[in-house]
C-alpha cells in the first residue's frame with residue numbers, strides 16, 4: 001500500500017513546503033491569522049470564495065464516482081444484466097466524470113491565478129512597509145532579521161500566505177471527500193474506521209515531533225540564511241562588479257558562501273535523518289494496520305457478509321482513506337505552521353513598530369528655523385557616540401558650510417537633521433517643535449538633498465529627476481542648472497533616454513561626475529525649502545565645479561542651504577562655517593572670522609589653498 005521510500009518522499013516534499021516559511025521569532029504568534037487571511041481575500045476578491053466552493057464540490061465528487069465504476073461493473077456481471085444497460089450506466093458515470101473534470105480543471109487554473117494575485121497584494125503591502133519604515137531600522141540587525149523572516153510569507157507560491165490559501169481551499173475538498181469515505185466505511189464496521197484513524201494519528205504525531213525539532217533548529221540558523229541571502233545578492237549585483245574584480249572578491253564571497261551553506265546543510269541533514277526515522281516507524285504501523293484490516297475484509301467476503309462488488313469499494317476506500325485523512329491532517333498542520341509565518345508578516349506589516357505614529361503635518365511657512373539642542377547620537381547596535389552634544393540654531397535662509405576631517409560626523413548630522421535617524425538624546429526643533437512629532441513624509445518634503453552616494457535608477461533621465469511628476473519646464477531648468485544640458489542634448493531620446501542597462505539594453509551609463517549632476521538636477525527639481533549638499537562636487541571636473549559655485553545662488557536662491565565639502569573653496573559662498581571634529585563643533589564663524597582665529601579651519605584651508613594658488617586667477 002504505502003512503501004517506505006514514497007512515504008519518506010511525501011514527508012520531505014510536504015515538509016520543505018512548510019518549514020522554509022517557519023523561521024521566526026518565538027512568542028510572536030498572533031491569533032486570528034486565518035480569519036485575517038479570509039477577511040482580506042473576501043475584501044479583495046469575493047468571487048474566489050464562490051468559485052472555490054464550486055471547485056471543492058467538483059473535486060470531491062470525482063473520487064466518489066470513481067469508486068462506483070467497479071461496483072457497477074461487478075454487479076452487472078454478477079446479475080447478468082444486458083451489455084447495453086451496463087454500458088449505459090458506465091456511460092452516465094463517465095459523462096459526469098468528464099464534466100466534473102473539465103470544470104474542475106478550469107476552475108483550478110482560475111483560482112490559482114486569483115490566489116497569486118492576492119499574494120501580490122500582500123507583496124505590495126510588504127514593500128510599502130519596507131519603504132516607509134524609519135531609516136534607522138534599515139541598519140538594525142534584529143529588525144532586518146524580522147523583515148527577512150516576514151518576506152518568507154510572500155516570496156513563493158507554495159508557502160506562506162499563498163500556501164495557506166491553496167491549502168485552505170484544498171482542505172474543504174478533502175473534508176467533503178472524507179465525509180463520503182467515512183460514510184462508506186461506517187457501513188463496513190466502526191472498529192475498522194477507528195483503527196484506521198488511530199494509526200494515522202500516531203503517524204502524524206511522530207511527524208509533528210520532527211517538525212517541532214525542525215522549527216527550533218531553523219530558528220537558530222536564521223542568521224546564517226540571512227548572510228547567505230546577502231552574499232547571493234552581492235555576488236550577482238553588478239553595482240559591486242568593479243570591486244569584485246579589482247579586489248578579487250570572488251574567492252572571498254565563494255568561501256563565505258560555502259561556510260554558511262555548510263552550516264545550513266548540516267542542520268538540514270540532521271532534520272532529514274529524523275524524518276527518515278519517523279518514516280520507518282510509520283511504515284511499520286501502517287503495515288500492521290493494513291494486515292489487520294485486509295484480514296477482516298477477506299474473512300468477511302469469504303463467509304458472504306460482504307459482497308464482492310462491495311469488497312472492491314471497501315478495498316479502494318480503505319486504500320485511499322489513509323491518503324485523504326493524511327491530506328486533512330497535513331492541511332491542518334500546514335496551516336498551523338504557516339500560521340507562524342503569517343504572524344511574522346502581520347507583525348512586520350501591521351505591528352507598527354517600524355515607524356512611530358507622527359500625525360503632525362508641516363505647516364506651510366515662509367521660514368523654517370532649525371535648532372539642535374544638546375544632540376547626542378550613536379548608530380543602532382554601536383555604543384560609540386558619533387555626535388556629542390551639538391547646540392546650534394540654523395536660521396532660515398542661512399548658507400551653512402559644515403567642514404571637518406573624515407569621520408567627524410558631518411553626514412551623520414545631516415541624517416539627523418533630515419529625520420533619517422533620531423537623536424539618542426537631545427532634540428532637533430523645527431520652528432520650535434520637536435521634529436519627531438512630524439509625519440515623516442511631510443517632513444521629508446522640506447529637503448532637497450544630495451547625498452554622497454548617487455542612487456541612479458534604471459529608468460529614464462526624466463524619471464530619475466522628476467520621478468512620477470511631469471513638469472517639463474522645471475525639468476529643463478533642473479537639467480540646465482545642474483550642467484547636464486549638453487549631455488542630454490547629445491542623446492537621441494533626450495530626457496527620455498533610459499539609464500543603466502538592467503531593464504533596457506539601450507540604457508546609458510553616466511560617469512561619476514554626470515551622476516552627481518543628475519543628483520543635483522533631482523534636488524533642484526524637488527525645490528525643497530532646505531537644500532543640503534553632501535559633497536556635491538567631489539566627482540566634478542574643475543570647470544563643472546566652478547560652474548556650480550557660480551550658479552550657487554541661482555540654484556538655492558534665498559533658501560536655507562547646508563553645504564558639506566572637503567573643497568574649502570565652497571565655504572566662501574556660505575554665511576557661517578561649522579568646523580566639526582569628532583562629533584563636536586570645534587569652531588564656528590564666517591570664513592574671515594575663522595581665518596583670523598587661525599585654528600583648525602584656518603590650517604585646513606591653508607593646507608588646501610597651497611595647491612590652488614597657481615590656479616587662483618584662472619578664467620573659466
Ligand SMILES: Nc1ncnc2c1ncn2[C@@H]1O[C@H](COP(=O)(O)OP(=O)(O)OP(=O)(O)O)[C@@H](O)[C@H]1O
Nearest residue numbers: 139379382386404405406407408409410411412413
Ligand atoms: N551606518 C553607520 N553605522 C555605524 N557607524 C557609522 C554609520 N555611518 C557612519 N558611521 C560612523 O560614524 C562616523 C561619522 O561618519 P560620517 O559619515 O558622519 O562622517 P563624515 O564627517 O561625513 O565623514 P566623511 O568626510 O568621510 O564623509 C564614522 O566613524 C563612521 O564610521
